[in-house]
Amino acid sequence: xxxxxxxxxxxxxxxxxxxxxRQGHTVGILDNFAKRRWELELNVEPLVPIHTLQDRAAVWRxxxxxxxxxxxxxxxxxxxxxxxxxxxxxxxxVHYGEQPSAPYSMxxxxxxxxxxxxxxxxxxxxxxxxxxxxxxCRLVKLGTMGEYGTPNIDIEEGFIEINHKGRRDVLPFPCQxxxxxxLSKVHDSNNIRFACKAWKLAAxxxxxxxxxxxxxxxxxxxxxxxxxxxxxxxxxxxxNRFCAQAVAGIPLTVYGKGGQRRGFxxxxxxxxxxxxAILNPGAPGEYRVFNQFTETFSILxxxxxxxxxxxxxxxxxKIEHIENPRVELEEHHYNPAxxxxxxxxxxxxxxxxxxxxxxxxxxxxxxxxxxxxIILPKIKWNGRAREMEEMKLKWAGA
Amino acid sequence: xxxxxxxxxxxxxxxxxxxxxRQGHTVGILDNFAKRRWELELNVEPLVPIHTLQDRAAVWRxxxxxxxxxxxxxxxxxxxxxxxxxxxxxxxxVHYGEQPSAPYSMxxxxxxxxxxxxxxxxxxxxxxxxxxxxxxCRLVKLGTMGEYGTPNIDIEEGFIEINHKGRRDVLPFPCQxxxxxxLSKVHDSNNIRFACKAWKLAAxxxxxxxxxxxxxxxxxxxxxxxxxxxxxxxxxxxxNRFCAQAVAGIPLTVYGKGGQRRGFxxxxxxxxxxxxAILNPGAPGEYRVFNQFTETFSILxxxxxxxxxxxxxxxxxKIEHIENPRVELEEHHYNPAxxxxxxxxxxxxxxxxxxxxxxxxxxxxxxxxxxxxIILPKIKWNGRAREMEEMKLKWAGA
Numbered sequence: 181x182x183x184x185x186x187x188x189x190x191x192x193x194x195x196x197x198x199x200x201x202r203q204g205h206t207v208g209i210l211d212n213f214a215k216r217r218w219e220l221e222l223n224v225e226p227l228v229p230i231h232t233l234q235d236r237a238a239v240w241r242x243x244x245x246x247x248x249x250x251x252x253x254x255x256x257x258x259x260x261x262x263x264x265x266x267x268x269x270x271x272x273x274v275h276y277g278e279q280p281s282a283p284y285s286m287x288x289x290x291x292x293x294x295x296x297x298x299x300x301x302x303x304x305x306x307x308x309x310x311x312x313x314x315x316x317c318r319l320v321k322l323g324t325m326g327e328y329g330t331p332n333i334d335i336e337e338g339f340i341e342i343n344h345k346g347r348r349d350v351l352p353f354p355c356q357x358x359x360x361x362x363l364s365k366v367h368d369s370n371n372i373r374f375a376c377k378a379w380k381l382a383a384x385x386x387x388x389x390x391x392x393x394x395x396x397x398x399x400x401x402x403x404x405x406x407x408x409x410x411x412x413x414x415x416x417x418x419x420n421r422f423c424a425q426a427v428a429g430i431p432l433t434v435y436g437k438g439g440q441r442r443g444f445x446x447x448x449x450x451x452x453x454x455x456x457a458i459l460n461p462g463a464p465g466e467y468r469v470f471n472q473f474t475e476t477f478s479i480l481x482x483x484x485x486x487x488x489x490x491x492x493x494x495x496x497x498k499i500e501h502i503e504n505p506r507v508e509l510e511e512h513h514y515n516p517a518x519x520x521x522x523x524x525x526x527x528x529x530x531x532x533x534x535x536x537x538x539x540x541x542x543x544x545x546x547x548x549x550x551x552x553x554i555i556l557p558k559i560k561w562n563g564r565a566r567e568m569e570e571m572k573l574k575w576a577g578a
Numbered sequence: 579x580x581x582x583x584x585x586x587x588x589x590x591x592x593x594x595x596x597x598x599x600r601q602g603h604t605v606g607i608l609d610n611f612a613k614r615r616w617e618l619e620l621n622v623e624p625l626v627p628i629h630t631l632q633d634r635a636a637v638w639r640x641x642x643x644x645x646x647x648x649x650x651x652x653x654x655x656x657x658x659x660x661x662x663x664x665x666x667x668x669x670x671x672v673h674y675g676e677q678p679s680a681p682y683s684m685x686x687x688x689x690x691x692x693x694x695x696x697x698x699x700x701x702x703x704x705x706x707x708x709x710x711x712x713x714x715c716r717l718v719k720l721g722t723m724g725e726y727g728t729p730n731i732d733i734e735e736g737f738i739e740i741n742h743k744g745r746r747d748v749l750p751f752p753c754q755x756x757x758x759x760x761l762s763k764v765h766d767s768n769n770i771r772f773a774c775k776a777w778k779l780a781a782x783x784x785x786x787x788x789x790x791x792x793x794x795x796x797x798x799x800x801x802x803x804x805x806x807x808x809x810x811x812x813x814x815x816x817x818n819r820f821c822a823q824a825v826a827g828i829p830l831t832v833y834g835k836g837g838q839r840r841g842f843x844x845x846x847x848x849x850x851x852x853x854x855a856i857l858n859p860g861a862p863g864e865y866r867v868f869n870q871f872t873e874t875f876s877i878l879x880x881x882x883x884x885x886x887x888x889x890x891x892x893x894x895x896k897i898e899h900i901e902n903p904r905v906e907l908e909e910h911h912y913n914p915a916x917x918x919x920x921x922x923x924x925x926x927x928x929x930x931x932x933x934x935x936x937x938x939x940x941x942x943x944x945x946x947x948x949x950x951x952i953i954l955p956k957i958k959w960n961g962r963a964r965e966m967e968e969m970k971l972k973w974a975g976a
Contacts, residue, residue, distance in 0.1 A: 258687050258688070258691070288706070289656050289702065289703060289706035289707070290656070292702055292706065293656070293699045293702050293703065296698055296699070296702065296765075296769075297695050297698070297699055300694055300695070300698065300765070301691045301694070301695055304687065304690055304691050304694065304758070305687060305691065308686070308687035308690065309687070331747045331749055332745055332746065332747035333740060333741075333742040333743065333745045333746065333747050333749075334742060334743050334745065340740070340742065340752075342731060342738070342740055342752070343731075343741075344731040344732060344738065345731065345732050347730055347731045347732065347911065348730065348731065349729045349730035349731050351729055351731075351752035351754070352752045352753070352754065353752070354738075354740070354749035354750045354751070354752050355750070355768070356749070356750065356771075357768070357772065358772070359772075360702070360769070360772075363765075363768055363769055363772060366765075366768055367694075367698070367761075367764075367765040367768070370753070370755070370761055370764055370765070371694075371758070371761055373754075374755065374756070374757075374758075374761060377905060378905045378959050378960050379960055380960075507775060507776045513745065561776050562776050562777055562778075
């Protein structure tokens with residue numbers, strides 16, 4: 181199948197491209213390298229040095245004999261989207277091409293507006309171009325479990341049956357996202373649902389949990405194929421950040437009480453979920469949501485798991501609770517459904533001591549590259565204006 | 579009270595400015611005249627010739643001795659929003675400053691993206707500027723009943739109690755908007771709800787029905803104070819359009835079966851609702867939704883009412899059912915709650931033969947200005963690519 185991956189230079193996009201290429205698909209990548217610019221702007225770097233996309237594609241060809249077709253452009257430019265669809269003629273589009281960080285979206289008005297305009301306009305351009313050029317193409321869009329927030333009822337997969345005053349309907353699950361980034365994903369979901377209805381497009385919206393991991397089946401084939409593992413406050417996810425803190429010999433920083441419960445999944449499972457969504461498409465006009473995670477943990481539980489494994493490896497780790505920079509409940513009900521991908525055949529890689537040990541071991545090889553000053557949270561959801569002004573000046577002109 | 583009206587040059591913004599000014603408030607207006615540019619672009623004109631905003635403010639001063647402070651600028655420019663809030667220091671902001679047409683948002687990818695970026699980014703800039711400069715200022719934002727769509731359960735005012743698998747919560751009412759314009763309003767609502775929670779802002783989101791009417795208490799004071807009444811397919815609302823068709827002696831065009839049921843209100847009630855929302859603010863951090871309409875009608879019922887009144891006035895009117903250009907249910911349940919504004923003291927002006935007679939009479943004075951060719955729908959929600967391409971070329975470069 182011809183599969184186009186938007187944002188194929190990123191943490192998940194690049195391993196997805198390799199994985200699908202190795203499964204025999206013809207894979208194209210579109211990226212505008214915006215993420216690398218945000219890294220420069222904020223002075224954060226991936227743990228492992230990352231080669232350019234074009235060089236990584238060349239290494240992939242060298243190692244496997246397989247070609248990845250590279251397109252460079254911005255989804256906000258309709259001409260780019262139209263041109264790439266017209267040239268590559270994908271049968272499936274995997275859409276990772278968005279600003280992916282909640283803290284980034286909370287820095288200032290500039291980043292909040294940028295995040296929403298970038299994500300929403302890019303996806304709208306894609307929908308209009310698909311309508312025109314590829315109405316039968318399968319769209320697999322990356323959303324987030326954070327779209328739901330933490331309601332006091334069980335979270336279902338995208339839709340919920342509501343009985344109200346003697347009548348019933350199945351309606352979109354009410355969302356309470358907790359940052360301008362998470363809101364941008366809700367806006368996307370609403371736009372895509374409408375486009376499917378109006379234009380008979382078929383889309384799967386993967387409401388993904390927090391991804392962890394640094395290796396896939398493909399990354400060990402050559403060290404130049406590594407993916408951009410982040411451990412900083414802005415692009416780093418919880419487990420990845422905790423493992424880096426353990427290796428660096430600094431306390432694992434838990435935001436507030438740490439009772440925040442979330443869904444998690446191994447990066448290998450992300451790739452398989454994408455494949456399952458592509459291979460089992462919905463009907464024309466169908467908008468599906470799959471909740472894409474394999475287990476839930478509280479943040480404190482995760483920190484304790486990492487500390488336990490660090491101790492076994494002889495590292496002197498401990499946990500420190502710090503003031504929560506976010507606006508979120510620290511103790512809440514959390515029982516989201518996640519059966520649809522299992523029904524399609526997902527076989528989860530659960531979090532294990534062995535995996536944590538491997539992650540910590542890999543990170544330890546790059547210990548000298550860890551910048552401790554980029555791990556602690558400086559971006560506050562409801563910070564006072566003066567603090568945010570200082571940050572804005574520091575990162576001016578972005 | 580110092581009240582800033584965003585979009586104060588428009589159909590509702592201008593009469594609101596006059597009304598609040600006459601109630602003794604100090605009123606400022608911010609507008610960028612974008613609507614007048616869209617009118618040029620699409621070659622549609624308001625029925626009554628409309629003077630410039632500055633000239634209308636001068637007439638207002640001449641007639642009443644009251645001053646309206648005019649600011650010219652675009653909400654998408656954060657510097658404009660910040661500067662106006664800093665200069666005018668409003669105690670309440672009434673936000674009409676958005677692209678208001680569903681058909682406009684469905685023309686092509688350009689207008690869809692423009693509508694969402696314009697509306698969402700403008701509102702985000704406002705929220706960030708309020709956080710910094712006016713956290714105690716009351717925000718009154720115009721949303722639409724179209725945010726809800728037509729679910730098969732009763733629509734509540736913004737939130738719904740859901741009992742699910744033995745647990746309960748009060749959650750945002752699930753929305754199923756039916757155009758990229760309506761979606762932009764849902765995006766706004768989600769963003770404002772979050773900003774209230776994170777930053778303790780107080781906002782009232784008025785989910786307004788379809789407004790009709792051409793006169794308020796203030797417009798008859800001088801004919802140069804008229805508001806921009808539209809009867810075209812893009813900016814005209816149902817009753818206004820039907821009355822114009824009756825006057826023009828052409829059939830009243832009902833989209834599809836006409837069983838589409840909606841909430842309606844008189845333009846005079848819009849002004850009073852805005853005032854009630856300002857005078858009875860929510861608490862800091864509170865995000866409220868009021869459903870702002872006074873009666874529901876099906877589109878066919880409305881057409882029959884207008885035809886009936888037209889016959890009484892000696893006009894030879896009839897109804898024609900045409901293919902529905904929209905994607906919407908033509909027969910559905912519709913029983914939305916609308917008690918909150920009544921509880922605050924709203925005394926509705928219901929639709930009456932007398933009012934229809936007055937509207938038809940006023941329109942008749944300007945019969946020579948009615949352009950029949952701009953009334954019939956050319957913009958199709960799921961039109962074929964070729965039709966839309968022709969339209970895009972015709973309106974290129976917008």
